[in-house]
Amino acid sequence: MTATPATRAPDPPAPAVRRRRGPTRADLGRPLLGALGILALLALWEAVPRLGVVSDRYLPPATDVLAALGVRATTPGFWTAVGDTLAGWALGLAIAFAAAVVLGFTLGALPRVRAYTTSTVDFLRPIPSVALIPLAVLLYGTDIRSTLLLVVYACFWLIYIQVLYGVADVDPVAEQTARSYGLGRLARVRHVVWPTTLPYLMTGVRLAAAVALILSITAQLIIGSPGIGREIAVAQSSGAVESVYALIVATGALGVVINTGVRVLERRVLRWHTSVRGEATA
Amino acid sequence: MNHQGEHGTMLKVTGLQKVYRGGATEVEAVRDLTFDLAEGELVCLVGPSGCGKTTLLKCIAGLMPPTSGTVELAGRPVTAPPPDMAVVFQEYGRSLFAWMSVRANVELPLKEKKLGKARRAELVAESLEAVGLTAFADAYPWQLSGGMQQRVAIARAIAYEPQVLLMDEPFAAVDAQTRADLEDLIRAIWRRMGVTVLFVTHDIDEAVYLGERVLVLSSSPTVVQDDITVDLPAERDQLTTRQDERFTELRARVYAEIQQAKNSAKGAPENPADGAGTGAARASTAVH
Numbered sequence: 001m002t003a004t005p006a007t008r009a010p011d012p013p014a015p016a017v018r019r020r021r022g023p024t025r026a027d028l029g030r031p032l033l034g035a036l037g038i039l040a041l042l043a044l045w046e047a048v049p050r051l052g053v054v055s056d057r058y059l060p061p062a063t064d065v066l067a068a069l070g071v072r073a074t075t076p077g078f079w080t081a082v083g084d085t086l087a088g089w090a091l092g093l094a095i096a097f098a099a100a101v102v103l104g105f106t107l108g109a110l111p112r113v114r115a116y117t118t119s120t121v122d123f124l125r126p127i128p129s130v131a132l133i134p135l136a137v138l139l140y141g142t143d144i145r146s147t148l149l150l151v152v153y154a155c156f157w158l159i160y161i162q163v164l165y166g167v168a169d170v171d172p173v174a175e176q177t178a179r180s181y182g183l184g185r186l187a188r189v190r191h192v193v194w195p196t197t198l199p200y201l202m203t204g205v206r207l208a209a210a211v212a213l214i215l216s217i218t219a220q221l222i223i224g225s226p227g228i229g230r231e232i233a234v235a236q237s238s239g240a241v242e243s244v245y246a247l248i249v250a251t252g253a254l255g256v257v258i259n260t261g262v263r264v265l266e267r268r269v270l271r272w273h274t275s276v277r278g279e280a281t282a
Numbered sequence: 283m284n285h286q287g288e289h290g291t292m293l294k295v296t297g298l299q300k301v302y303r304g305g306a307t308e309v310e311a312v313r314d315l316t317f318d319l320a321e322g323e324l325v326c327l328v329g330p331s332g333c334g335k336t337t338l339l340k341c342i343a344g345l346m347p348p349t350s351g352t353v354e355l356a357g358r359p360v361t362a363p364p365p366d367m368a369v370v371f372q373e374y375g376r377s378l379f380a381w382m383s384v385r386a387n388v389e390l391p392l393k394e395k396k397l398g399k400a401r402r403a404e405l406v407a408e409s410l411e412a413v414g415l416t417a418f419a420d421a422y423p424w425q426l427s428g429g430m431q432q433r434v435a436i437a438r439a440i441a442y443e444p445q446v447l448l449m450d451e452p453f454a455a456v457d458a459q460t461r462a463d464l465e466d467l468i469r470a471i472w473r474r475m476g477v478t479v480l481f482v483t484h485d486i487d488e489a490v491y492l493g494e495r496v497l498v499l500s501s502s503p504t505v506v507q508d509d510i511t512v513d514l515p516a517e518r519d520q521l522t523t524r525q526d527e528r529f530t531e532l533r534a535r536v537y538a539e540i541q542q543a544k545n546s547a548k549g550a551p552e553n554p555a556d557g558a559g560t561g562a563a564r565a566s567t568a569v570h
Contacts, residue, residue, distance in 0.1 A: 171376045173373045173377050176340070176343075176371070177369070177371060180368070181363075181368070181390070181394065182363060182365055182391065183391070183394050184394075187394055192379070272382075272422055272424070273381075277422075277424065
């Protein structure tokens, strides 16, 4: 390293322009092992009722269940139910998200008000959403709003608490930098507080997405609002055991799709964050 | 103190005092500081560690109100971060926004200044060019080495076109070779842009090598203990300047001043916080 740094070539051999590396053998092996695991589980599930270890009245063989699912998947009623479940999930999550972000950012900026509300939050937060089922029925009957009430209540706290943590985590050096460069209050919220909060927010959303599905199904199952949950209840009361299992498998698949979707979203939104970006060069 | 020379006063600090109050305890970080910087001067501020350098800098930057005293920038009192002042912090990793590319980091303050798109692009290109990072405009700060990150922070500061550039121990966290490069970079930028620079450091060699003037601060509670004019040639070089006899003399003088500051602090029982100063200053002179 000599003389005039202003005209000198930049430091080490360009770690910055390194592209994402291709999948290694370990990366390829993992999904393969996962697929093998599922096959083994299906084989076991097939064998147990076939060998008579468990009566197929309680546990029909995997092939029967998958066949039932295949049949159901050709009926429009099934897809309406899936749509209703997803609508309750998405709408509830969206309402909870919007409310939690607005309230979280507002109260995060007002420490006094936040202190004033902390005890109330600590009381309301642990109330299990399912305890509100009678209230939901009383208010909305079997309408989708019953589902929404449960989903929003559970998801709101999950996201809200994360937003509060995130807003409180703003780095003082980043804050001072922003102030010294003349960024006003709103500009600091947009360029400093919001990005700082994002990793927390995404954690809240990931947890809430799973919880929203659980409560959406629960509400349909117990209250009887439209959706897969209600289909399960109907199948159960009409003794269609294969269908009950088929619908349970369908909810599981829905969960996997949702979780994968949220993970992809998280990786995109937080590509700059330590949890996603992999190793930074020192 | 009269260093105005043929230029006007750019930065004027008068009777600055800062007392931190935390419940029953009071800590007087800065007692009574008065000094000024002429337009286009490069002044280094050294002092034993814990002498309130960072406190002083935050008061000057308008990030923190002083308990008493005033700061004036080009004749106007500083009460909030002034639009013609830029700060480079020591913690470049936290000062740069990890969620923005190098370009966006440099451009953000310019957007807040409501500059047009073409002018912004021009300033970003010029400043990245000046720090030798043109090829890294689209990288994220965390993909760069520490020295490169600090250069991004410097680029952001000069793109802002400040009249005064404040630097708070900007090179304390980079390795010795990178540090030497960055020192020369600052000299080059200062000479080319004619900006007024206040450079805070705990490193005596760095202060003498960089500055046209060195202000030596006492231990906390801090006052200006000495004001030394560095009469070295404007063209400086890491090798020859540091071997220059005059450089050695000046360094010895600053070193003696700092020793004196610490010893007087030891004598005064109300300042127990600065025992660590001795080791730090000794270590830093031993680096080179």
